[in-house]
Amino acid sequence: MAIENFLESKNIRLDQQLHFTAEIDKMTSILRRTMLIDGSRRENDAEHSWHIAVMALIFAEYTVEPVDIARAVKMCVVHDLIEIYAGDTFAYDVAGNQYKAERESASADKLFAQLPKEQGTEIRLLWEEFDAMQTPDAKYAACMDRLQPFLHNTLTEGHTWVESGTCRSSVEKRMAIIKDFMPEVYKWVEKNIDNAIEKGWLKA
């Protein structure tokens, strides 16, 4: 079973691409802290990446600068690939985030080297652009990456906030990109932060 039994095509590029395709299936077993909205279990990186990619088709009208939706969708589907070797780092885990950049960079080296060079470079650049959060497309993708778990939290009684004892200022910091780049959406975020405090899901 599994990749050891892969039957080669003898086209080296194609074999690399098929191997890579099999390798990234591991995203389905990288669990995030976020619960699915039905509360049944934690979501995984593949599900999360898909979810924010669809969101990117929908929310572009609220950005303060124009964005290229198709590029943002591409970023969304690849933005967490490096977690295949680096693991998911919970947004509100201070210790875990300290060496996150080094861990993720090493993971990117290992992962993208498995593709034909120019393709590995192209996807790595998309991830780096996302991660740097400087371009409009990256800011928009980052907003989706933050809005999605926020929505899940509001619909699962603040699940990850409660579990981790998160406070208001941490969430506000995490949501700052939405405040700056999608202020109309942030009004809704803020209302939900107030509600979460009131309900005791978030510490004041």
Place this chain on the structure above:
Amino acid sequence: MAIENFLESKNIRLDQQLHFTAEIDKMTSILRRTMLIDGSRRENDAEHSWHIAVMALIFAEYTVEPVDIARAVKMCVVHDLIEIYAGDTFAYDVAGNQYKAERESASADKLFAQLPKEQGTEIRLLWEEFDAMQTPDAKYAACMDRLQPFLHNTLTEGHTWVESGTCRSSVEKRMAIIKDFMPEVYKWVEKNIDNAIEKGWLKA
């Protein structure tokens, strides 16, 4: 818990879009017949959609006509949304496929009406284009949609083929779009069909 507790923004469009975002999280509980490559469980529609979207970034060099990768990626992320109400229909289930079109069209009516009109129409058109498999972008997305479970089957000892007693001609019919549109990739597919017959995973 869940959507009943959704806190409205008072911006009707935004509320619709956030509701839709929550609704499509149901893709995570629509199970396909395909096993994950690690053999641990069946994959779901969200995972599958994500997986083929990333694949669409990688395999475009093999198409017989040029494709717009970004459009294909968009199609990949939305192509199974209608299964939220229609359910997944196994590719090799003859009876299930008889009324598939009606079921999926009714599901599309219900689902896309939940978005602001022009957005619902835009995503529905992407799905319809995918489903009709006439344009190069749709053909390419369809190839990814067929190559991914095929790869999974080859790496999980023909799991869904064995389980359903599938025969060679059914798989060849399903893979015909790859034969036509990505002949270089089909060489590898054909080799694996031969291997599956030899191993007893597929009926001759």
